[in-house]
Amino acid sequence: MTSKGDAIYVYGIVPADVQVEDDAQGIGGAPVEVIREGDIAALVSPIKTDQALGKPADLEAHAELLDGTASVAPVLPLRFGAVMTDTKSVAQELLREHHDEFAEALNALEGQAEYVIKGRYDEKRFLSDLLDENDQARALRDDIRAKSEDATRNSRIALGELIANTVEVKRQADTQTVVDQLNDVARQVNVREPTHEWDAAHVALLAEVDREGDVQEVVDRLNEKGKGRIQLRLLGPLAPYDFVVASAPAS
């Protein structure tokens, strides 16, 4: 048993042939270790249980280790904050107990990684397009302009609601366009919830790392087509966070 206060932070599951470079750092700058069991292994690092977790640096360390791994090997990422008592429990309770299902999932992920496409509307452009296209929006704007601020509260709320609803409608359409365009390159697609009010699309996809160029091409093409209306970013390769949830049934 390890001494009280020490525990093992678990980042994710990888094939047993994965090696970690000597200077790889985990949360809190701790050295990253590999615990192997059969064909699979866990990426771990020692951690003190009395220290609070969740500073930006902690989150980034977790993501960077797993995303760095994803570009070279299949990996099953654990959600941030997974801690086990000691290395023995990682080997026995985590790896041995779930050996076959993890090995199978890693096999299925070979050569693939997750990418995330985030699209954002240009606020000014969006609003001026809306005023051009929508009579009601123009009427509300004119009403707001003509009166004092107190007198226009209802109009302002109505205009804001109209904008919010329009964002919602356009977001659905633009997200669908992104998903459609990914048809050829994505093995799987997961449409994520928006995380910003001007989000135009938020889509995770599983693709072969070798085809990253094709994914980038889709993003570039959509950016060109959007003509400044939407700005899309491509993130990745990332560990397949969006696509592993179903692979470990509780039983």
Add this chain to the structure above:
Amino acid sequence: MTTAVQPAGGAAGGPSSSSLADVIDTILDKGLVLDAYVRVSLVGIEILTIDARVVIASVDTYLRFAEAVNRLDISQEDPKSGLTDIVGDVTESAAKGKGQGALEAAGEKLSDILTPKQPQRQKVNRVRSQRGDR
């Protein structure tokens, strides 16, 4: 096959680097969670206002949107509101004595000063640490 895992912070060479917000979108509510029997525990995570990530339209949002339209009008339809008059006056009176070209140029400079670029609207702070650091 032997694969080397890159160290944290190593050059992963992705198309675009992830910001902290991107990381949070991903690692806090996605990824493998194992059952209780495996005794993998999610340790106490000190991040407040995770719910701020969820986009909820409210009256407050509506009013901000409407205000954005208002700013849009000012910047687009009256790019030099107020200024035209000033510059016009100056030009008129000064034109009697001096060359107009120089004054027009000065007017342009003035317009730069008087109508600065629209400030970026303050973004919602998506993660606030409990301790307020960062």
